Amino acid sequence: MPLESGIEPSQEQLEQLAIAVNQRDSDFILSEIGDLHPADITQLLYDFGSQECKYVISLLPYPVGAEIITNLDSETRRKFLRVYDSAEFVQFIPAMDSDDAVDILTETPIRFREEVIARMEDKEMASYIVELLRYDEDCAGGLMAKELIKANANWTVVRTIEEIRRQAENVEKFYSVYVVDDHDILLGRVSLKKIILSKSSTLIKDIYEKEIVFIESYRDQNEVAEIMQRYDLESVPVVNFQGMLLGRITIDDVVDVITEQAEEEINLMSGISETVEEDEPVWTAARARLPWLLIGMCGGLLGAKLAGLFEWQIRMVPAMAFFIPLITATGGNVGIQASTVMVQGLSNRLPGGMSFLQKLMKTILVALVNASILCAAVLLFTWLLGDPIRLAATVSVAIFSVVILASIMGTVTPYVLDKIGINPALASGPFITTANDLLGLAVYFWVAWAMLH
């Protein structure tokens, strides 16, 4: 039974496929995977080595191969493409969108890239790729594809349909036709629906929408994501400084941007300084984690020195030491909660939302509620557990103060980072934890000094 799209293959099917690939049994392979969606074939190929993948792809039509190569994650693709020479690889280009081709080529060595471009027969596509390679990966120009359908405002519907017929060969999916003037300046767009529903002799200028959202090529990709989400767009035209139509960005590229943003934020929160690929070497993985561990270590050593100043307290009441983890952990937890709420508030900024001072006030109120509850709970438990009442009181008061102070720090830090142009998510991780450990210790020993001496 051949494999089916969207259904997980059985272990047995995978094994049969592996045997067939090893024996170069092309008939069996094609009967198994020939009808699969390219995205599903991609998933299967992760099980094979580069030479095996190349063999399987060689059995499939070029457009399917092109889609598989586009679907691979970039780490795997980088390795996989080493088994291709430029003459082999260039065959896949005509079936790719220009933005995907550019993304893939930027991962290859310069020499390979230049050879591929030189070998391309479609000189228009080659010029598209050369143009797109100029843009920074993280800006609108780096996200856009050159393939789009455009019509002059002075054309009739029937002429436009003819042009669509001509242009549409290169454009896989499109929903609207961009309308330009004689100098390629973007004027607006007209939906396919409108074209289908209009008479052949109607002029485009009489039916196109003038109010459209566009984006300049130099804008940051996060801005592109924000605008496409805000206006609910599935594609947006990209223009240059003069308003000339350069390309279009589709929502699927923006979905990738959004996913990346979220991953970056989570990495910042957990103190991982580079994007993590599963198959990176051990040293790279270790290096990505080390900086924050070292910062944490410095914080910890500083904390040890700080505590050293209060050695007499520990000598007097050794049990004080037992509650240090409770104090530092509570400070850390409260700080992370406060900063996470603040970071989310900063990224979903609503005009007319609360001002920073209002947010801070609210944070303090929330902190007062939780500080009181925790303070009471700690007092009760330490008393139940048989600790002396003075120690119990000291710990409770310290907890109360730490919750309030850590909340304030967790609210102020992301705000300050954001103001000075640093990603505020950094504040939800390493930063807050280390700072709050020190703060917690200082408060604890200070409260103890005030209450015990």
Next chain:
Amino acid sequence: MPLESGIEPSQEQLEQLAIAVNQRDSDFILSEIGDLHPADITQLLYDFGSQECKYVISLLPYPVGAEIITNLDSETRRKFLRVYDSAEFVQFIPAMDSDDAVDILTETPIRFREEVIARMEDKEMASYIVELLRYDEDCAGGLMAKELIKANANWTVVRTIEEIRRQAENVEKFYSVYVVDDHDILLGRVSLKKIILSKSSTLIKDIYEKEIVFIESYRDQNEVAEIMQRYDLESVPVVNFQGMLLGRITIDDVVDVITEQAEEEINLMSGISETVEEDEPVWTAARARLPWLLIGMCGGLLGAKLAGLFEWQIRMVPAMAFFIPLITATGGNVGIQASTVMVQGLSNRLPGGMSFLQKLMKTILVALVNASILCAAVLLFTWLLGDPIRLAATVSVAIFSVVILASIMGTVTPYVLDKIGINPALASGPFITTANDLLGLAVYFWVAWAMLH
């Protein structure tokens, strides 16, 4: 100068608008905002109270008002809609997509909802809404809209275009026409491009694509997001158990799902148990943060009891207490890093990726590298800072052991949570930190016991 879409309004413009709204100066308001994109008007309205918003919306055409109401965030909308009665609100429904109308109606009181449905003149739309209200919000049925264009496989292109003309009135954006048989069973789809480029007499069954991805109405929204991302779809048809076409889901709805997922993961990581809205009352905000603070407190108290067992060590070497925060913080940091990497690995599961044991082995190798570096650094610094060499050695060995053990815990916990059906992101936050504090303490005192006695 009137306001312009996509350009931040000046403070002065906002003030003039506020004055005009207070004076009910409809001419000025319309000249200012009449040409704005509805999404931009929505942003402006966050500055006004519900009655003012209602007044501004009453000046605009119903479709614009409908889009504004759809764009509002649900918390604000819930409050805002209280100033409408069902007879007023029902005017906006014909300009909404059925999925948006349902999302809004589920936020209103049942009585209001029933009245609105009863008042609707378009009985087909009313039946759509009643049908969609049945679905759980988190499943494919809850995301889909009923509006779509479908054609019978036996129709000709010209008949299909006529039908599009008839059906398209209700459907704002569409890129392809779904093809069904006489019993409404989904057969495939045909793109508008294909329809435009085919002869009028061509039969749909000769030009439609049979291999399309569809989704069953009961599937979870996360599955919908995964499938649409995997196959790069901008819309996906939804079918029932018999394969009958029920509706379609568009990518913009899925973008919201992806954003929500990421927020949920971040909340789990920072120990916030409910979704946080900026303007929720203090008590709700406090309650969302309390559970994890209490768990952390119990962990801390347990840690204090644990440390109490080793009181003699602290009495003997009070300086041991100073390094407790260093030990617990390092354990926490390493644990969060390891679990974040593991959680991301679990959510981007690649077939043929590393097995769990391979991942664990790699984590241990990475931990060995970092543990050695940290161990050496701590030994060096504590020695430089003048601590006795036996204490310095104890702390370093404890750091080494904690890094290894916390890495293993950070890798195993998400894996186990995932296996038993709990969101593994939970392990990157509260869980790991509390557990690692205890682990760190135990290791530290045990190492001290072995080295100091």
